[in-house]
Amino acid sequence: MIELIMVMVLIGILGAIGASRFFDQSTFENRAYADQAKTILRYAQKLAITQNRYIFVRTDGNSFAVCTTAACGAGSLISAPGGSNSGSSVTRASCLLNNSYNSNWLCEGRPSTVNVTGLGGSSVVFDALGRPYTVNNGTQALLAGVMTITFTSGSNSSQITVWPETGYVQ
Template identity: 35%
Template sequence: MNHHLHAGRRRESGFTLIELIIVMILVGVLAVAAIPRFFDRTFDERGFHDAVKAAVQHARRVAVASRRFVCVTTTAGTGAFAVVSISMDTTLPEGAAGNVSCTTSVPLAAPGRGCAASNEVCAPAGVALGGDSVIFDPLGRSVTATRALAGVLAITVSNSPNITIQPETGWVQ
């Protein structure tokens, strides 16, 4: 015989209808807020933007430290076709005349995932890249292939602010 009966009523375990309805409402609200995030490219775009900016800053530092011309080449496109690569001109000394021709790869500290080479940053699927290629001289300034000062240059990543390079200082922002 069960001695835990109170006034003839037996205690049932489980959820009430009110509790189940409240849980279903909470799950619905979370689903409406969270599911769009699974299909959003915002984090990929921001991560790629930051990786490209870091690569351009790295190229400028390498140009100053090695006293050589360093090129940042942008291949416009979307996804795997959008690549930023860094290379150096090892044949043209600092004071010599001639055009810049970057052919030697400059490895990145953290190369892009899924890239073919260690000097590349590759865009994730659905993220677009565009804009200018950049050449840094041994003083860290952005220049043209004929070594004249370049204008303000910009690299664009979809849905992100432009990465701009100032000509006289080479400042990347």
């Protein structure tokens, strides 16, 4: 009987720990947004190489968006490979052009529970060779060292590394 009670107590403790992690969505949002940002950066690099031109990834802290110009104006938006972005409420609020949401634009908004650090500029640019540059206040500079972008949400964190010269996104 004592063994049965001990097993039930242990199952209760493990269940309480597991339930608290299961119902905390910030962990999932953090990882999902980090994975979306990594995919956007990789796609932009491949697009720059295949189209033999500069491709800009706007990283304003609230979204990651792909454009053919630094300003991300009309006519410079890159369409999402699947035909549309996620369409989440934060994407609808963050991915605006002239106060209008464009569902075809390769742009993803940052969930409110996720903090992003280490961007190093207002944009990341890939040239025709796939090399990464940073653009800060209109000045474009070849990435001098490893760029590490960190996504944190509570005690959870994820990182993306962009390597200089090769532009490999890891």
